[in-house]
Amino acid sequence: MAFTAPLTLTLNLILVTLSTTSCDPYYNYNKILNPIDSCWRAKSNNWATNRRALADCSVGFGKNAIGGKFGATYFVTDPSDDPTNPKPGTLRYGVIQPNPLWIVFARSMVITPKNELMISSYKTIDGRGAKVEIAYGPCITIQHASHVIIHGISIHDCRPGKSGLVRDSSIHVGHRRGSDGDGIDIFASTDIWIDHCYLSRCYDGLIDVIHASTDITISNNYFTQHDKVMLVGHDDQNYEDKAIKVTVAFNRFGPGLIQRMPSRVRLGYAHVANNRYDTWGMYAIGGSAYPTIFSEGNYFMAPYSPYIKQVTKRENKKNGWTNWKWRSYRDRFMNGAYFVPSGYGSIAPSYTRAQFFKVADGSMVPALTSDAGPLNCYPGRAC
Secondary structure, three states: OOEEOOOOOOOOOEEEEEOOOOOOHHHOEEEEEOHHHHHHOOOOOOHHHHHHHHHHOOOHHHOOOOOOOOOEEEEEOEOOOOOOOOOOOEHHHHHOOOOOEEEEEOOOEEEOOOOOEEOOOOEEEEOOOOOEEEEOOOOEEEEOOEEEEEEOOEEEOOOOOOOEEEEEEOOEEEEEOOOOOOOEEEEOOEEEEEEOOEEEOOOOOOEEEEOOOEEEEEEOOEEEOEEEOEEEOOOOOOHHHHHOEEEEEOOEEOOOEEEOOOEEOOOOEEEEEOOEEEOOOOOOEEEOOOOEEEEEOOEEEOOOOOOOOEOEEEOOOOOOHHHOOEEEEOOEEEOOOEOOOEOOOOOOOEEOOOOOOOOOOHHHHHHHOOOOOOOOOOOOOOO
16 A cells, blocks of 8 residues: 655654774764665665665665665676677676676776667666776666666766667667667666766766656766756657656755756656755756656755746646646755746655655755765775
């Protein structure tokens, strides 16, 4: 049975002491952690001995994403790439295997895919303990897949894919028309969690959630230097997108962003909670075709221009936008920022008890998002 979150919530902030062994006393510090981070960062100084605890820590619609929790550990040792015949030890070889895998990196590396990187079901890409970049080529596609976790990597300067052959499983090579140049393209997929990543400067979008993809959580990421940040929903006439449910939480939308944080949300539902917005070039949150958007506990810093202080933008207003359910609750509006609400009736997310999380007042967001992006994680130390 669905559990509908009440609007009158108080956040029991978790003030934890992250410490290392006694031989490293200067690493001790206190932090206020959001519910995702407190789930795994506060439990153990040595995260590296239990990496898979991360899989229990998502919140919102992507809570059930388990990635490769119950699979073997696969080590990426080679940054090279071959789209049709990948070598063992490369990232592409790992992500196309049929069995669940928890993928880690033997060292820091920059991976430049030669064509789009197709991720199969039940995979975790875990960048903790290394500096991992996927950049300067076609980047990540999650298509007709489920239970994928991507954590702790940088994805930037992605380019369109080429028309040609790409291996999408260990037994199949197929022709691809060429990807759009997104950082992460989530297509007809379910139970996806993108956490603590850095995304910037891609040819098209940074993250696209399209073609009825659902049960998605996008959290703790750092977005910067980009135009169209996050597209939710493919087309105003694609009624399958009514299935879309996405949680966007604890992210930092940093300098140099223009629009779509997120936008469109065509026919679907977006819970946008406890994110920090460091201004925008056009607007922050947008939509078209009867989207439902619940903005809760966010921190909006408007740009200095008096003409673009509105957080929201409705596309295709002729479709009765005053009936679209858009609501703001406990958001903080700085420098003249404002949100235009619309619609009537309940808008709270229909989370299950497992998916539900307490959302803080917007005033707490600078603290809760202070570690957005990849963390500096070292074995034997708290992350």
